[in-house]
Amino acid sequence: MSDALPDGLHEFLGQTDWADATVAPLEGDASFRRYFRLNLSGESAMLMHAPPPHEDPKPFLHVAHWLTDVGLRAPRIIAEDAEAGWVLTEDFGDERVREWIDAHPGEERAIYTAAIDTLAQLHTIPPGPFPPYDMAVYLREAMLLVEWYCPAVGLDVDLEGYRQAWEAALAPLLDRQQPGVTVLRDYHAENIMLPPDGGQGLIDFQDALVGHPAYDLVSLLQDARRDVSPELEAEMLAHYRAKAAPGEDFDADYARLGAQRNAKIVGIFTRLAKRDGKARYLAMIPRVWDAMERDLAHPALGPVADWFAANIPQELRDASGGKMP
Template sequence: MAGMVLERFLADEAATARLGEDLAMSLRPGDVLALKGDLGAGKSSLARALIRAMAEDAGLDVPSPTFTLVQSYEARVPVHHFDLYRLSAASELDELGFDEALAQGAALVEWPERAGPYLPETSVLIELALQGEGRLARLSGQGAAFERAARSLAMRDFLDEAGWGDAQRRYFVGDASARSYEVVSLAGLPPRVLMNSPRLVLGPPVRDGKPYAAIAHSAQSVTAFVAIDKALLAAGVSVPQIHAEDLDQGFLLLEHLGAEGFLGSDGQPVAERYAAAAELLAMMHGKAWPARMQAAPGIFHDVPPFDRDAMMIEADLLVDWYVPMLTGGPASDTLRAGYHREWNAVLDRLRDREYTLMLRDFHSPNIIWRGDRSGHDRLGIVDIQDALIGPSAYDVASLAMDARVTVSPDIEKHTLDAYIAARHAAGGFDEEAFVETYAIMAAQRNSKILGIFVRLEKRDGKPYYLKHLPRIRDYLRRALAHPALAGLRDFYVAHGLLEERPL
């Protein structure tokens, strides 16, 4: 098989199990791992470790599929373990449902040479051979699956350099970007979080020769996270301490802030928690933040501004994605021009408003509740790398109109009241200007989110985001009720942008 080659010496069964974990962390639907080696070379041991890591069950019974030919396991990604030793002809893979298995899961294939042309060219070949007291694993392949496997092995090397080479790795969470997170554990120590943050792929130019991410000022490397994290930590915000970092590769070993989500046990908003988060924002907005933050000696991150170009290209997501879903075709030039005209008139009102460090996605998925602590330390904050210098009201709108859970008007008001009271207590707060800016930023953010959630379904094949659309429309109606947004509201109403639609 042409492509890249990696080798790992596996000194013992524990090392083989760790390689299984490393491969499990990289696995995605459609991947094929082809396990090759003589009898006794360790193919079954490697497969067993991988499947147990995927199922997050260290005691899971993983029998050899020698006689059944295939054994399937429910996991984060369904795993189908094929043993083709007794296969009479490659065509029998049709009867075993090989293509169907890859359509909704990943496959481990022992004796892959018997699969013939059925084995995809993108398969990752793992050859195991006895070497001295241990084994040599040789990985080869080409394409995304091999690149993910190679990156996962590099993450193990990073852990090793940090003194965590023997740690157990378990998938924690991914987000809408390419970033992912794992929980890593060593006996006798608190667990930590392993952050995998590859450099951002910018994509094609969309306006003035620039890609969307550049105009919207999305973080392009892990340096942004490190710099902002250190600044927030120094200011008394409970963000993760960084125990080890590799800025070039985009790996961080972080403090695990806790396991309890921000929402209540029933998955619903808790008014007191939202008020506490609002008070944390009030504390942050009372501080002066530098636009240049240090990530490491001689390495700095310039926090971008949330400028008009960024605001508009985000708001345009509604026209680019949501409107075509409603109408069945692209937005007309007339609609687009009117939309820009009304939005530019609204954004003119932000002149001379209060700007500060704006975390951008300050909402329930990115807040950890730590009820055993006191004050602002009750709130653990993650996902900070895309912070900008922008209107202080934006993060309050992100919190009080939480995109992932329905915040009632009463809890929204309770959250706003807590923020406003804390700002007044600190002195020098213009409440009227804040309330208007809050409405503008809430309208901008929820317009953007309507477009993003449709894009995630249409472009990225993630239909479960559409269930949030009725909530986002409701938030948008609330924001547009402010008198300063009357013209924009009339435009949305005239074009049916606030109407409830069947999914």
């Protein structure tokens, strides 16, 4: 990561009360976005640079304002220049759920319970003004596995059969996600902050859609970046059921969206390594494969499980959880 400050940074800050702040670059994520911490007179703020044409901060701003308006803890927007890619927000600090639990394992259950409570609250609110998580999106995401992972491990697979299997598996849940809930889409231990003033803060929600309530539960409890035990997963799902009463088909839909999300992530992580040179994501793929195998065991995934059995040799899915691309 370059420590050089982007052009236009000081011009943007000059239009705010933070013009004289010190600016410290922070580690980025899997995108072209960059983050900076500002310090001024003992106060801090976060500056995001999401420059066009690779990035567009408008979706982040759209979702952040909506979340704040409905009472959820998104970072407060201090200043913005969407056309130039600048967003200045409140600072949630450095404590993410992942590192906090690593350092305080005895608090894992309480932190996950609070994260489930946030989703239960979100799901009581009419969905936001966001695009639908429809079959076209589900299929486009699931296809990432055959577009990136399969070629990377030298497999020539039945692409049309793969698409048809997913259509058959996912079709039953489409009616059950009407009118839908707001789906944050990347709700996991590295995107939940523990601000200094308490509670939990949301970040990385700019891709929000309107879809099924199980999706963010999968994102949280089948986390690609840290191990969540099957026991804790089951306990948190029971807690959600008690809070939200989602219906008798919820477990099947959770498995459907678990398999779909995990197939997508295997494809994305392979793409990050092969196209973008971010090889560190390969080490996470076995964990994702393990979760996907559990999802595929559910009868609701019969067509998809049959496709995997016919197209991806078991030796690539066993042991390490999937051959590294």
